[in-house]
Amino acid sequence: xxxxxxxxxxxxxxxxxxxxxxxxxxxxxxxxxxxxxxxxxxxxxxxxxxxxxxxxxxxxxxxxxxxxxxxxxxxxxxxxxxxxxxxxxxxxxxxxxxxxxxxxxxxxxxxxxxxxxxxxxxxxxxxxxxxxxxxxxxxxxxxxxxxxxxxxxxxxxxxxxx
Amino acid sequence: xxxxxxxxxxxxxxxxxxxxxxxxxxxxxxxxxxxxxxxxxxxxxxxxxxxxxxxxxxxxxxxxxxxxxxxxxxxxxxxxxxxxxxxxxxxxxxxxxxxxxxxxxxxxxxxxxxxxxxxxxxxxxxxxxxxxxxxxxxxxxxxxxxxxxxxxxxxxxxxxxx
Numbered sequence: 004x005x006x007x008x009x010x011x012x013x014x015x016x017x018x019x020x021x022x023x024x025x026x027x028x029x030x031x032x033x034x035x036x037x038x039x040x041x042x043x044x045x046x047x048x049x050x051x052x053x054x055x056x057x058x059x060x061x062x063x064x065x066x067x068x069x070x071x072x073x074x075x076x077x078x079x080x081x082x083x084x085x086x087x088x089x090x091x092x093x094x095x096x097x098x099x100x101x102x103x104x105x106x107x108x109x110x111x112x113x114x115x116x117x118x119x120x121x122x123x124x125x126x127x128x129x130x131x132x133x134x135x136x137x138x139x140x141x142x143x144x145x146x147x148x149x150x151x152x153x154x155x156x157x158x159x160x161x162x163x164x165x
Numbered sequence: 166x167x168x169x170x171x172x173x174x175x176x177x178x179x180x181x182x183x184x185x186x187x188x189x190x191x192x193x194x195x196x197x198x199x200x201x202x203x204x205x206x207x208x209x210x211x212x213x214x215x216x217x218x219x220x221x222x223x224x225x226x227x228x229x230x231x232x233x234x235x236x237x238x239x240x241x242x243x244x245x246x247x248x249x250x251x252x253x254x255x256x257x258x259x260x261x262x263x264x265x266x267x268x269x270x271x272x273x274x275x276x277x278x279x280x281x282x283x284x285x286x287x288x289x290x291x292x293x294x295x296x297x298x299x300x301x302x303x304x305x306x307x308x309x310x311x312x313x314x315x316x317x318x319x320x321x322x323x324x325x326x327x
Binding site for chain 2: 135143
């Protein structure tokens with residue numbers, strides 16, 4: 004089934020979702036981010052059919068989020084290694100994990116807790132402002148039209164973001 | 166087409182995706198976060214078929230991310246208002262936007278630029294540690310098994326996260 008792109012939106016969220024928004028893709032990337040690089044272990048942990056996993060991995064390699072590397076010649080087998088572009092998905096997955104922990108919780112509490120390796124403590128990563136350094140609270144962001152804005156987006160001006 | 170859940174994963178990312186991972190859903194939520202609350206304007210901006218939008222809105226109301234409120238009696242019409250649970254999606258959409266800006270850029274540059282309303286400046290929100298307050302760099306997170314971990318997750322111990 005061909006994937007119809009989100010056309011005419013002029014939106015970086017839509018463009019990101021064209022790459023990673025397909026069902027299973029973010030779960031496959033979760034596995035690689037957790038250090039699982041091999042087809043069989045990704046397949047097992049995600050519970051994905053092999054033909055679909057094969058297709059998703061090919062797409063992710065094609066878009067430059069993963070690299071396929073030979074790790075054994077006899078038998079010939081490969082592993083999938085993160086690129087910088089793939090590693091940059093981490094904040095998306097962290098945000099999904101935090102939302103799930105809070106709003107769709109598992110019985111018994113969070114299955115996984117993030118740890119900040121630099122300070123060594125459990126952490127709930129939070130957004131902070133690159134300008135003033137303060138934590139960004141709920142409803143404290145707006146968006147203004149950027150250099151790539153369409154005429155319509157320019158006319159809208161600044162909008163709330165939540 | 167029924168949506169088969171991501172079963173047996175014991176993962177908050179998978180549980181979050183069961184609510185918001187369907188095609189179009191995050192784009193619908195983007196619109197509401199940008200202040201568009203009415204069916205017609207969401208439909209136009211997302212470029213979504215009305216039957217699909219109707220279904221997605223119903224799902225989002227059912228899961229408690231949006232509330233349907235009467236805003237006009239003659240003619241009878243409704244708008245969709247964010248709940249706290251819906252507003253908490255903002256960090257996911259910001260992370261997607263930043264990834265799209267960087268790795269799937271529009272010609273001419275970012276269509277939209279986040280502004281921190283508290284300090285009034287453009288911002289590139291970044292993750293910081295809730296314990297030590299420092300920005301969290303790429304590859305500086307791990308995950309450890311939490312109270313809801315399965316036996317298998319407990320046996321895995323601490324894993325990298327990118």
